[in-house]
Amino acid sequence: MYSNRVPGVRIPPSPPFKQKSCCHHSGFFYYNNLKILVDIVKDRSHTWKKIVAEAVRDPAELCRRLEISNENVDLNPDFPMLVPEPFLQRIKPNDPLDPLLLQVLPRKKESAVSPDFTTDPVGEHGSLSPEGILSKYHGRSLIVTGKACSIHCRFCFRRHLPLPEIEKNSISGDFCIDPETIATKFEADPTIHEVILSGGDPLMLSDSQLQDLIVHLDQVPSLQRIRIHTRMPIIIPQRLTENLLNVLGNNKRYGKAAKIIMVLHVNHPNEIDFRISQSIEELIDSGGLLLSQTVLLRQVNDALPVLAELFERLINLGVIPYYLHQLDRVAGATHFEVSHKKGCDLITKLRTQLPGYAVPRYVREIPGEPGKVLLK
Numbered sequence: 001m002y003s004n005r006v007p008g009v010r011i012p013p014s015p016p017f018k019q020k021s022c023c024h025h026s027g028f029f030y031y032n033n034l035k036i037l038v039d040i041v042k043d044r045s046h047t048w049k050k051i052v053a054e055a056v057r058d059p060a061e062l063c064r065r066l067e068i069s070n071e072n073v074d075l076n077p078d079f080p081m082l083v084p085e086p087f088l089q090r091i092k093p094n095d096p097l098d099p100l101l102l103q104v105l106p107r108k109k110e111s112a113v114s115p116d117f118t119t120d121p122v123g124e125h126g127s128l129s130p131e132g133i134l135s136k137y138h139g140r141s142l143i144v145t146g147k148a149c150s151i152h153c154r155f156c157f158r159r160h161l162p163l164p165e166i167e168k169n170s171i172s173g174d175f176c177i178d179p180e181t182i183a184t185k186f187e188a189d190p191t192i193h194e195v196i197l198s199g200g201d202p203l204m205l206s207d208s209q210l211q212d213l214i215v216h217l218d219q220v221p222s223l224q225r226i227r228i229h230t231r232m233p234i235i236i237p238q239r240l241t242e243n244l245l246n247v248l249g250n251n252k253r254y255g256k257a258a259k260i261i262m263v264l265h266v267n268h269p270n271e272i273d274f275r276i277s278q279s280i281e282e283l284i285d286s287g288g289l290l291l292s293q294t295v296l297l298r299q300v301n302d303a304l305p306v307l308a309e310l311f312e313r314l315i316n317l318g319v320i321p322y323y324l325h326q327l328d329r330v331a332g333a334t335h336f337e338v339s340h341k342k343g344c345d346l347i348t349k350l351r352t353q354l355p356g357y358a359v360p361r362y363v364r365e366i367p368g369e370p371g372k373v374l375l376k
């Protein structure tokens with residue numbers, strides 16, 4: 001598939017997004033891609049941990065960088081801001097309503113109170129076992145690998161986890177579980193066929209930590225699949241080092257190997273630029289099944305053209321849109337909620353525009369239910 005190789009970089013034979021046929025545009029496009037590829041090589045000389053450590057954490061600084069007013073911004077939010085440079089680069093300056101900015105900028109609206117929006121909207125707090133296992137659904141178990149993320153999404157349903165741990169782990173990616181104890185637990189329960197790695201973001205673990213965990217899980221005879229829920233390849237594509245791809249690579253693991261499935265969290269087509277497309281192609285080349293999940297967010301993606309473009313772009317890259325989530329009603333995120341009716345209308349219209357396999361399931365998580373509830 002790839003003809004030219006620069007160490008660590010794949011050069012596609014054709015532009016990744018369709019351009020209108022026009023010779024001076026295609027020349028410009030080629031030059032632009034070349035420039036981005038040079039940037040990728042430079043970027044990979046930095047480690048992803050350095051990028052997380054150097055992320056912008058001061059809302060006033062973010063406003064300065066993007067040349068927007070901080071009038072409606074919470075400059076000292078309870079849930080700290082965290083915006084790494086590769087994501088910041090995709091936000092348009094001078095646009096306070098940029099859909100990527102709205103996902104990360106703490107606004108004064110977060111202090112709005114509603115009795116329906118709570119600190120534990122999906123009823124998880126207190127259900128975590130001492131080993132870090134959350135058992136909600138039949139045949140599947142979720143492992144909370146840590147509480148660190150590469151970005152802080154303002155609508156996150158886990159935004160009320162204790163702050164010192166979030167802040168500390170955002171840099172260190174500390175491992176808070178023991179792979180051996182976890183594997184022993186699953187060996188004792190052969191009804192579990194799939195584990196879901198969640199967090200925080202499981203790709204905040206180091207390669208060796210992740211490998212250690214996968215190796216231990218692979219030794220459990222009844223486990224058939226390891227599902228990794230992550231936003232990292234979308235936020236910091238530099239995380240996809242050759243070593244990590246080898247750790248995850250379904251093609252490269254031998255013996256009894258549980259299939260690795262990755263679910264990418266992506267909310268807007270502007271999140272998928274050329275560089276992110278490259279990351280996704282690398283993941284697909286490593287032999288994995290890629291699904292996506294999206295949270296329906298007011299002002300960010302609650303419009304038909306935006307969702308249609310997002311899901312079509314994902315399908316074209318080989319990612320199957322899996323879930324469109326109704327917002328979990330977490331305190332601080334009231335302003336992101338889209339009505340159930342509008343969500344259903346959007347899904348109905350999407351079905352008239354896209355093939356069935358490109359339209360995700362519109363779901364909501366309701367505490368106590370045996371699975372995600374399909375919204376109609």
Ligand code: SF4
Pocket residue numbers: 148149150151152153155156157158199200201231265
């Ligand atoms: S990446 Fe996921 S877990 Fe982390 S803040 Fe965003 S929504 Fe929450």
